[in-house]
Amino acid sequence: MLDAIQQFFQRALTMPGADDDQRHLTLELATAALLCEIVRADQRTDPAELDAWRGMLKARFSLDDQRVDELMALATHETNQAVDHFQFVRLVNEHYDYADKVALVELMWQLAYVDEALDAHEEHRIRKLADLLFVRHSDFIRAKLRVQARRGGVSG
Template structure:
């Protein structure tokens, strides 16, 4: 039994090291999907907000955009953790870009009309991992909350 467990661990390690590193677009989309999934509800407004954010951020055509969203959702459902995505964004993006990503996370959290405590917790954790300051975390939350309130008025 121990031998079969060791073989399984070796197979999993070989598969994960053989996989090519994710692109910046996939890493971004996967972290945004993490926020959408945090409250265990996938709302159409959140999917549309994700689609628009990725379209604006990466300038993708509709087919490529759909593929990216599908792949990101598959990655977040299959991944044990999201550290490889966080690490890529932390290494490749400047502080302002990481703050803008946190702002996009808040926009997704408010896309369905309300922010869930689970979404806030997930964004807080991701912001910490992305080395976004608490002040920027709070400021982007407040700005997106105000924007969402203005749209619903």
């Protein structure tokens, strides 16, 4: 499937002279799309999850409200159209270092626990994405335990 967003990814990352702003925008979208996958994993979209996702994007990328809303809408559209996660995962793997990927997995865990319950579909999706991001299982578990500890030991 080759839609407008994928074409944008390709142009922004591969065109000669692509600047840091273009790369950054593309990585913002890839990150937002992977987080969107966690929001959608349990087939319910809780307003608290949307607020948490919005807050994560604002904090991670220092964006204003309008830009975050645009990014969330674009990420939602793209994940609805995507056949798989490959285009997002590939971009993150190519441009994030290992620590950034572990931090992204930790954000996924935070999203999953926003509603105080870990759905099996959320956990499965995070596990799958962590594997595709080449995050070691030990770091996957440590990220989960850090989030649980901050939330007061939520089980799951």
